[in-house]
Amino acid sequence: MLHQEHGAKKHELDHIVPRKHGGSDDTDNLAWTCFQCNRYKGSEVAAYDPETGQLIALFNPRTQQWHEHFLVESGAIMPLTAVARVTIFVLQINRPGRIMVRQLLAQTGIYP
Numbered sequence: 001m002l003h004q005e006h007g008a009k010k011h012e013l014d015h016i017v018p019r020k021h022g023g024s025d026d027t028d029n030l031a032w033t034c035f036q037c038n039r040y041k042g043s044e045v046a047a048y049d050p051e052t053g054q055l056i057a058l059f060n061p062r063t064q065q066w067h068e069h070f071l072v073e074s075g076a077i078m079p080l081t082a083v084a085r086v087t088i089f090v091l092q093i094n095r096p097g098r099i100m101v102r103q104l105l106a107q108t109g110i111y112p
């Protein structure tokens, strides 16, 4: 969850619902994602919520609003919902190096 110019690698086109789960190539099912998030997401579509054990679908940037599920706090992306908890977990959004990059970008006023 960085702008492309702030990542070490170019962003990639992700199938929100992967083809192997029946996802289409329609723009409704495509998202521009950072390399690292996309590596961790792979072909996942859902995960078990660490708080409740319920199976929860990952955040869908085409149908859901980011600010309703997440907020940024000192470089960490914090969950407001179960959708956010599973997405942060699967995409490993708050690995220490990623928080550090966000903190550095925030100090220079270019993040979020």
Ligand SMILES: [Zn+2]
Residues within 6 Å of the ligand: 001, 002, 033, 034, 035, 036, 037, 038
């Ligand atoms: Zn990312």
